[in-house]
Amino acid sequence: xxxxxxxxxxxxxxxxxxxxxxxxxxxxxxxxxxxxxxxxxxxxxxxxxxxxxxxxxxxxxxxxxxxxxxxxxxxxxxxxxxxxxxxxxxxxxxxxxxxxxxxxxxxxxxxxxxxxxxxxxxxxxxxxxxxxxxxxxxxxxxxxxxxxxxxxxxxxxxxxxxxxxxxxxxxxxxxxxxxxxxxxxxxxxxxxxxxxxxxxxxxxxxxxxxxxxxxxxxxxxxxxxxxxxxxxxxxxxxxxxxxxxxxxxxxxxxxxxxxxxxxxxxxxxxxxxxxxxxxxxxxxxxxxxxxxxxxxxxxxxxxxxxxxxxxx
Numbered sequence: 001x002x003x004x005x006x007x008x009x010x011x012x013x014x015x016x017x018x019x020x021x022x023x024x025x026x027x028x029x030x031x032x033x034x035x036x037x038x039x040x041x042x043x044x045x046x047x048x049x050x051x052x053x054x055x056x057x058x059x060x061x062x063x064x065x066x067x068x069x070x071x072x073x074x075x076x077x078x079x080x081x082x083x084x085x086x087x088x089x090x091x092x093x094x095x096x097x098x099x100x101x102x103x104x105x106x107x108x109x110x111x112x113x114x115x116x117x118x119x120x121x122x123x124x125x126x127x128x129x130x131x132x133x134x135x136x137x138x139x140x141x142x143x144x145x146x147x148x149x150x151x152x153x154x155x156x157x158x159x160x161x162x163x164x165x166x167x168x169x170x171x172x173x174x175x176x177x178x179x180x181x182x183x184x185x186x187x188x189x190x191x192x193x194x195x196x197x198x199x200x201x202x203x204x205x206x207x208x209x210x211x212x213x214x215x216x217x218x219x220x221x222x223x224x225x226x227x228x229x230x231x232x233x234x235x236x237x238x239x240x241x242x243x244x245x246x247x248x249x250x251x252x253x254x255x256x257x258x259x260x261x262x263x264x265x266x267x268x269x270x271x272x273x274x275x276x277x278x279x280x281x282x283x284x285x286x287x288x289x290x291x292x293x294x295x296x297x298x299x300x301x302x303x304x305x306x307x308x309x310x311x312x
Contacts, residue, residue: 035237036259037062038084041266044072075099081126081194084187084261088171088195097168101127101191108161109150116150116158124149126163126191128212137216141208143190163194164202171195172257173202181256184240186233188212188263205255207236207246211263217303219263225303226267233260 051060075082075092077099085096093099105124109116125147132144148160173183174197184205185195189212196202209232211219219225236246237260245251 032256033254034257034259036087036257038087038259038261039265040080040083040261040263041269042262044070046265080188080261084192084195085167088173089167089169090172091169095169098126098166098194101125101189105149107151109158111147111149111160113150114158116152122149124161124166126166126194128189128191128210129214131190131210131214133214133216137213139190139210139213139216141190141210143193162200163191164196164198164200167194167198169197170199171197171202173197174199176257177202177204182252182254184236184246184255184258186236186246186260188229188261192261205240205246205251205258207233209233219303220267222303223264223268223271226264228303230262230264233262236260 047059047063050057051063054060075086077093079100081098081101082093085098086092089096103124104122106121108122108124109118109120110122113122128139130143130147131139132142133139143162145160145162148162150158151161151165153159173185173195176183177199182205183203184207185192185203186207186209187195188208189210190208192208193200193206196206209229211226211229217225219229237258239246239248240251240255240258243251243253
């Protein structure tokens, strides 16, 4: 669809314009900053086709200054957690320990079991449900520790298990921090605290505007709303390129390693666009109601109100 073809250039253009000095430094062999851009749903073939068909695009320009790994393999499962962790740890679920945002662990306890009593073994949930929400079901974009599974630490204390603590390996952000470098990352859930790595401090400026609010707005029900959520992260990156924090406050300078995740391509590629007019042959009252209601609602969608779910 048109949105899918146009989106990468639209969102990358602003970032690319501010990266020209960095690209020039890379060409001279003096690389000072690394910008990592993760695009959910954009396969290697999609990138190759887009770059080939749009040689003047921002994505093609960025690609021409980088390295294309034609024999890269996605980890299993092919999902957001293992995909991003492959990039920032260099490992697979076998090494870093996380293959999905909801899994089972034999060593942890239910979030309500604050004394870690009884036999261990519980679901390890690191999705939008662990956010802290206000009374309007809007995420505060932070983790609510009372919703985290419990685990015994090395001292035997029963503590909340944060996503970063579930990682078994360090991350590139922690490696950078060990050198005294500034780091930043932007992603779709506060649960992406996991990129901090086991130290919990790998990312100096972590920005995670929730894309899917429990019992509230689910941006992924609309390409438009998903683009809006992505743009929040784009603005954060632009601020950081100018040496500010993600929210535009004075910062310590441009991060040495920073980046963000895009969701709109994935949502666009899996969104079914229904016709906006009822075909003349459709005369059934039930069919008429469905055909009219769903497209009309999608066209009028407002991205700051709760999602209205359609009846089956």
